[in-house]
Amino acid sequence: MQDHLNLHGILIPDDSQIITDRVRRSISAGRYERDEMTGLPKFIDPADRVVELGAGIGFISSFLTKRLGVRQALCIEANPTLCDFIGRVHAANGIQDVDVVNAVAVSEAQSGETSSFYVREPFWSSSMDSKPEYERVVDVPQVSLPDVLRDMDANTLIVDIEGGEKGLFEGMDLVNVTKVYLEVHTRKIGLRGIKNCFDSLSALGFVYDQRVSCGGSVLFRRMRGR
Template sequence: MHEFTLNGISLGLPAGLATPEILGKLADGTYEADEARSAERCVREGMRVLELGAGIGYVTALCARRAGPENVLSVEANPALLPVIEDNLARNGLPGVTLIHGAVTGPVAPDAMADFAVSTGYTGSSLDGKGKAVKVPLVSVHDLIWAHKPHVVLMDVEGAEAEMFNRPWKCPLRFCVMELHPRKYHPRTIKKIVDFMSAMDLTYDPVTSRGKILGFRKVWGAGEDPDALMGDAPAGPEE
């Protein structure tokens, strides 16, 4: 077991999942640095957080530490990472995070399964990637949003984000931060994402954006307290 501490978060990584590149980033503090920076800038106490693509649970733990574990719902497709995430949350005293196994996409049929390609060292694993294929449940982003009603959505799903913006999200969304994967889709898909966020009254957020990490925040006026905008989503199921 390799052990590291990043931003006060204790992390363990089994040797079988480690690659020299991952170990190097964990050692020098650059592992998921942009994602961690974004999470620490938008997650606040009491906010409900939906994390799509939990990895080894580093950003999960940061969100749980700030928002409270009971407010965090995280989804991870790679079954080998689920016990790692649980262990890393436990070693930081953050029980209570809801962890779901599945690959998140757009609308899906009930009990749908798909091949998920697990790459060496786990980073880069995806529904359309290369690597050992394992069967995983498909999870609809719309069902997750309806169930959790997040104020913050964080996603790193290796291109699956292209399928998630085909109908409105009914939730009190205040921030959305995602890693884009422009090699996996046409620039029009990025425009579709930006237009979708704009239609939800969210705008580009330079504070949480960096490189391929694209952040959006709710549009609030000068002098408005964003905490006062934290309300519940409208009642009733999505259409």
């Protein structure tokens, strides 16, 4: 039987192809997704319908469903190898009803269109950016984020896409989403990129929630009755 790591009650297969020494140290020390573990319980409701962009190894989706009681969640991950691993993490935790889609979310997806995704180690360094050096590049299908949100009637969007957030929200139709939980990557997008995220979400009617935001993980709530 394969060994598993345990992080906040979530079992993670200890596969050295994915869980490299650096990743293992982060998990063992409790640093992995620490800000998210602080923030998520403060605003997630079991009735939330969650779409996660940049699902990584499937830890967040597993925590949402196994520990916070979320019953409807969808993972979108660009790295095909991680998509397979997410399925293994879900299986290890008895999670059956969370779909995993290998895709890049965009505002408008054309049939057959793909995006280049640059794979690095550790996995969390992979991104849509060709710099710095990368191990390999894969062509990933595009999917329309508004269509995904509409089909699921999602009210919560979680985003951790290693700098891809910079222009994600410009003119984006977030349909019925009322909560956006965003990890901002300052080293990737700089201060102008952060300003663009805040400005774009503000234009869509979202406001920064100081009570939940922690470190680089920022919660935005949609204002009603403006």
